Amino acid sequence: MKVLGVDPGLTRCGVGVVDGVAGRPLTMVGVGVVRTPADADTAHRLVLIERGIDEWLDIHRPEYVAVERVFSQHNVRTVMGTAQASAVAMLCAARRGLPVALHTPSEVKAAVTGSGRADKAQVGAMVTRLLRLAEPPKPADAADALALAICHIWRAPAVNRLQRAQAAARRTPAPVRTLKGTR
Amino acid sequence: MKVLGVDPGLTRCGVGVVDGVAGRPLTMVGVGVVRTPADADTAHRLVLIERGIDEWLDIHRPEYVAVERVFSQHNVRTVMGTAQASAVAMLCAARRGLPVALHTPSEVKAAVTGSGRADKAQVGAMVTRLLRLAEPPKPADAADALALAICHIWRAPAVNRLQRAQAAARRTPAPVRTLKGTR
Numbered sequence: 431m432k433v434l435g436v437d438p439g440l441t442r443c444g445v446g447v448v449d450g451v452a453g454r455p456l457t458m459v460g461v462g463v464v465r466t467p468a469d470a471d472t473a474h475r476l477v478l479i480e481r482g483i484d485e486w487l488d489i490h491r492p493e494y495v496a497v498e499r500v501f502s503q504h505n506v507r508t509v510m511g512t513a514q515a516s517a518v519a520m521l522c523a524a525r526r527g528l529p530v531a532l533h534t535p536s537e538v539k540a541a542v543t544g545s546g547r548a549d550k551a552q553v554g555a556m557v558t559r560l561l562r563l564a565e566p567p568k569p570a571d572a573a574d575a576l577a578l579a580i581c582h583i584w585r586a587p588a589v590n591r592l593q594r595a596q597a598a599a600r601r602t603p604a605p606v607r608t609l610k611g612t613r
Numbered sequence: 614m615k616v617l618g619v620d621p622g623l624t625r626c627g628v629g630v631v632d633g634v635a636g637r638p639l640t641m642v643g644v645g646v647v648r649t650p651a652d653a654d655t656a657h658r659l660v661l662i663e664r665g666i667d668e669w670l671d672i673h674r675p676e677y678v679a680v681e682r683v684f685s686q687h688n689v690r691t692v693m694g695t696a697q698a699s700a701v702a703m704l705c706a707a708r709r710g711l712p713v714a715l716h717t718p719s720e721v722k723a724a725v726t727g728s729g730r731a732d733k734a735q736v737g738a739m740v741t742r743l744l745r746l747a748e749p750p751k752p753a754d755a756a757d758a759l760a761l762a763i764c765h766i767w768r769a770p771a772v773n774r775l776q777r778a779q780a781a782a783r784r785t786p787a788p789v790r791t792l793k794g795t796r
Binding site for chain 1: 653654655656663683693698699700701703704706707708713715780783
């Protein structure tokens, strides 16, 4: 199974594609960062993130997308941007009928290092080892995106099958809405 | 000028279109709510919101979109959903090159009632009077969306012109990103 991991952020969205199945060696298909200029307005930055994610989906055709679950316990300003960037990533995937899974940072850390409180360096080191890379992917957002993809491959084969069936079943419903116009 | 106001939410997105200029009587063009089922997963709900907003943009062709600015001071779970829904609304508008303005709830209340701490009933009553409606729009999210559009028409003619020029200038840039693939 091929998974696109997305570590969402307005300034830097880490993206990484991993192919493989649980219990076998995994392969890195691609890794990178979608960046947007800090001085652009938020709406325009979201458009750039959409283009970047769509491009990764077009090029690598993943079967699943794993996005980091955002909590609002940290810096308020940062969290809003992260929530908005994650919404765009989820939208791009769901629009294509791809199942979207959310994993918390501690689930990802626990999956790849064995500890939910591992630091960035440990995550980077384990990603490097698990994907048999020459050096840790940089920046850290890119390594985190690969860790998300690995976590997803290992964590929930059963959940994946269920989500996939659900996504396929709802590929063509009409939007639920009401619309009134006076002109 | 024709403005689409969006009061973002995962369960209910209020949408309202108002036409007019500051200092003249305003006209309601349309009002409604984009709803998504509470039991659907977030990614799918964002797709439904995108379809709903796109439909409003297609039908009413507003020149500006005003979205309520989200703060994370309230309930954490609700705020995340609101931030995600607002991201989709901003994305839909910016993708078409439409200028997006964000107004805080207190700016909107102050614009239509004269007080930044007005309650829902006061906002609904003033929206009804300003748009010469037979009765207050329901639900409250729909009235809030109209209030946002009115606030935008009254608040910043100069800001609008600037934003419009900026949006036009950047309609075709390439996304800023790095992309590395090993396959």
